Amino acid sequence: MTLPTENEDGAGDSREDLAELDAKLRAHAKAQKQKYPEPADAGKRGTAIGMAFRLSTELVAGLVVGGVVGWLLDDWLGTKPWFLLIFFFLGAAAGIMNVFRTAQLMSAAAIKDQNEPDNSSGDK
Numbered sequence: 001m002t003l004p005t006e007n008e009d010g011a012g013d014s015r016e017d018l019a020e021l022d023a024k025l026r027a028h029a030k031a032q033k034q035k036y037p038e039p040a041d042a043g044k045r046g047t048a049i050g051m052a053f054r055l056s057t058e059l060v061a062g063l064v065v066g067g068v069v070g071w072l073l074d075d076w077l078g079t080k081p082w083f084l085l086i087f088f089f090l091g092a093a094a095g096i097m098n099v100f101r102t103a104q105l106m107s108a109a110a111i112k113d114q115n116e117p118d119n120s121s122g123d124k
Helices: 014-035 042-077 078-113
Strands: none
Touching: 042 078
16 A cells, blocks of 8 residues: 555645644644543552552461461471461561551652652653
């Protein structure tokens, strides 16, 4: 397929037509962006859900690891509920400490992001 390089008059202004179309498309896109602006907190909701999943995973991981280690020790040593209970509570404590530590880091990062000026608009 060949692209036409000349119009019916033979003037050859297809580049001008493309430039005119490009200008119209850019003007339309700009008008749409002004008419329907993107919400400022569009990315914040997804970030909050991600943080919640991360914190809950930290807690559950501590509980599971503690429970599995206790169960394996009980099975190996024949002391049925004792190591399971001990390591379950140790895992719970470790999970809570991990959640607390991660929440502090997230909070510090959020405060740092909040104090920095927003340069996401693309204006220089």
